[in-house]
Amino acid sequence: MLGRFPNAVSKAYDVIVIGGGHNGLVHAAYLARAGRKVLVLERRHVLGGAAVTEEIFAGFQFSVASYVVSLLRPEIIRDLDLPRHGLEILPLDGTFTPMPNGDYLWRVNDHGRTRREIARHSKLDAEAYDEYGKAMIEMGKFVKPILSMTPPDPTSPGWTGLMDLLRLTRRFRDLPPADRYNQLQLMTMSAVDFLDQWFETDVLKATMSASGIIGTFLGVRSPGTAYVLLHHYMGEIDGAFRSWGFARGGTGAISNAIAGAAREAGAEIRTEAPIAKILVKGGRAAGVVLENGEEIPARAVSSSLDPRRTFIQMVGRELLPADFAEDIDRYKFRGSSGKVNLALDALPDFTCLPGPGPHLRGAISISPSVDYMERAYDDAKYGHWSRRPYIDMVIPSLTDPSVAPPGKHVLSCFVQYAPYHLKGGNWDSEREAFGDTVVDTVAEYAPNLKKIILHRQVLTPLDIERTFGLTEGNIFQGELTLEQLFFLRPAPGWARYRTPIRGLYVCGSAAHPGGGIMGAPGQNAAAVLLSDLKRGKA
Numbered sequence: 001m002l003g004r005f006p007n008a009v010s011k012a013y014d015v016i017v018i019g020g021g022h023n024g025l026v027h028a029a030y031l032a033r034a035g036r037k038v039l040v041l042e043r044r045h046v047l048g049g050a051a052v053t054e055e056i057f058a059g060f061q062f063s064v065a066s067y068v069v070s071l072l073r074p075e076i077i078r079d080l081d082l083p084r085h086g087l088e089i090l091p092l093d094g095t096f097t098p099m100p101n102g103d104y105l106w107r108v109n110d111h112g113r114t115r116r117e118i119a120r121h122s123k124l125d126a127e128a129y130d131e132y133g134k135a136m137i138e139m140g141k142f143v144k145p146i147l148s149m150t151p152p153d154p155t156s157p158g159w160t161g162l163m164d165l166l167r168l169t170r171r172f173r174d175l176p177p178a179d180r181y182n183q184l185q186l187m188t189m190s191a192v193d194f195l196d197q198w199f200e201t202d203v204l205k206a207t208m209s210a211s212g213i214i215g216t217f218l219g220v221r222s223p224g225t226a227y228v229l230l231h232h233y234m235g236e237i238d239g240a241f242r243s244w245g246f247a248r249g250g251t252g253a254i255s256n257a258i259a260g261a262a263r264e265a266g267a268e269i270r271t272e273a274p275i276a277k278i279l280v281k282g283g284r285a286a287g288v289v290l291e292n293g294e295e296i297p298a299r300a301v302s303s304s305l306d307p308r309r310t311f312i313q314m315v316g317r318e319l320l321p322a323d324f325a326e327d328i329d330r331y332k333f334r335g336s337s338g339k340v341n342l343a344l345d346a347l348p349d350f351t352c353l354p355g356p357g358p359h360l361r362g363a364i365s366i367s368p369s370v371d372y373m374e375r376a377y378d379d380a381k382y383g384h385w386s387r388r389p390y391i392d393m394v395i396p397s398l399t400d401p402s403v404a405p406p407g408k409h410v411l412s413c414f415v416q417y418a419p420y421h422l423k424g425g426n427w428d429s430e431r432e433a434f435g436d437t438v439v440d441t442v443a444e445y446a447p448n449l450k451k452i453i454l455h456r457q458v459l460t461p462l463d464i465e466r467t468f469g470l471t472e473g474n475i476f477q478g479e480l481t482l483e484q485l486f487f488l489r490p491a492p493g494w495a496r497y498r499t500p501i502r503g504l505y506v507c508g509s510a511a512h513p514g515g516g517i518m519g520a521p522g523q524n525a526a527a528v529l530l531s532d533l534k535r536g537k538a
């Protein structure tokens with residue numbers, strides 16, 4: 001493949017960005033706005049990576065992978081003027097959890113109604129829900145500035161790092177004592193243990209704990225999952241903390257808006273341009289080589305890919321310090337999620353709350369009890385997908401009718417657990433059986449489902465790896481577990497977006513502060529790279 005354009009040399013760029021996912025695009029937009037000559041190279045025919053909209057079946061637009069947005073940093077929306085480039089976020093109203101006994105739990109954005117609904121299950125929980133909400137907002141506020149911070153290296157912090165650490169310690173000290181305890185507990189406990197301290201209603205705890213397992217190979221009772229819970233609470237839409245929404249036109253509209261801002265600032269973006277190698281000359285990154293052999297030189301290269309792809313596959317182990325290569329080998333992916341996208345002829349009809357009501361406009365969660373959630377994990381621990389999985393569903397066509405033909409709908413099912421490594425069989429032969437399990441599970445609550453399915457797309461973790469380039473199908477480019485967060489992401493000593501190869505930077509979800517449609521890694525890395533370019537250090 002490298003032979004078609006042997007050593008062809010294109011014009012020089014200040015920075016080549018590997019990957020046109022939303023982080024690569026945010027990164028390029030900030031660099032271009034600072035006057036740098038930037039080229040983004042994307043392997044696929046569409047931009048957006050895991051934040052993409054595609055017409056999988058004629059007339060149906062799917063947010064094929066990621067499907068709701070909350071974490072996208074408000075300052076990025078402002079700086080890049082994303083609404084002018086077509087971004088519109090529509091609120092997602094609430095979470096509906098059908099229960100096997102014919103009851104349900106339905107929390108909405110209306111505070112009074114949610115309180116009354118929770119009180120139907122437990123008066124104590126209705127009281128605690130307010131307190132919990134306030135505490136989580138405080139936790140989110142504490143973490144917010146950390147998201148836009150270049151993590152200090154605690155082993156050799158330097159002057160700026162020392163000041164950052166000091167500021168963090170001071171902010172922690174200034175928290176009220178209850179919030180300090182909450183913060184420590186969130187960093188160490190399991191999602192269920194944390195929630196047990198507040199609530200008694202099983203279905204409430206089960207549904208809330210689900211945010212703690214998304215994208216991880218851990219169960220709701222595994223220590224460390226309380227942090228993932230917080231990660232999903234850090235978002236805000238129009239200043240409202242913890243709120244989630246749909247992008248009109250699907251999540252690809254977010255990436256397209258960012259691409260529009262990047263192009264307007266002067267960035268060049270090429271699709272169908274897969275990169276085979278990062279050129280390293282004299283110990284520093286000097287450009288890239290495409291799979292077709294085209295060589296493109298640049299002063300610096302920024303990769304929005306995960307560390308296994310960036311370092312082991314594109315740089316090569318032999319050019320890396322041995323201890324760094326070992327750290328990258330140890331970095332955990334352990335994909336645990338799948339996705340089933342359905343084109344529907346009508347709306348699903350839930351036995352516990354029949355008819356096409358507003359309960360279908362928010363998230364629909366198959367998480368009836370804590371034991372159900374933990375059993376779903378038990379299957380995965382032993383190398384099988386969950387026989388009764390946790391499923392987070394949305395029907396975006398109810399809020400944004402542009403994504404389906406009139407009267408038809410798209411139903412997106414995010415599923416856990418689907419372990420990348422199966423004990424028996426392989427995902428190519430198990431794909432449809434996994435899809436059947438998901439449909440059967442939902443049909444237990446909405447029996448008309450099977451009759452209204454027009455088309456079905458099943459994405460296993462292997463498909464997520466093949467389609468989006470996410471190693472082992474991990475949706476966050478690597479687990480959000482404590483040992484690979486903040487100054488440890490992606491490797492100890494290398495969390496400041498620079499890498500052991502001079503002139504090579506990382507700007508994707510495998511860098512601080514991690515995955516989700518957030519844009520923060522791309523933005524933070526741009527600040528570091530711009531400062532290095534200015535000082536002639538890149």
Ligand SMILES: Cc1cc2nc3c(=O)[nH]c(=O)nc-3n(C[C@H](O)[C@H](O)[C@H](O)COP(=O)(O)OP(=O)(O)OC[C@H]3O[C@@H](n4cnc5c(N)ncnc54)[C@H](O)[C@@H]3O)c2cc1C
Pocket residue numbers: 018019020021022023024041042043044047048049050051064065066067068069070071273274275276304305337338339414464467468469470474475476477507508509510514515516517518
């Ligand atoms: C099934 C699923 C559901 C999710 N749901 C949500 C959700 O609802 N909300 C949310 O906030 N987050 C969600 N996420 C997570 C979120 O989508 C990702 O964390 C985020 O989109 C990653 O963005 P990124 O730009 O860092 O990387 P990516 O999106 O992985 O982008 C990397 C890009 O690099 C490209 N690339 C790979 N190899 C090469 C190469 N050799 N040459 C050139 N280009 C290359 C890829 O094609 C890709 O476009 C979900 C993810 C998945 C997979």
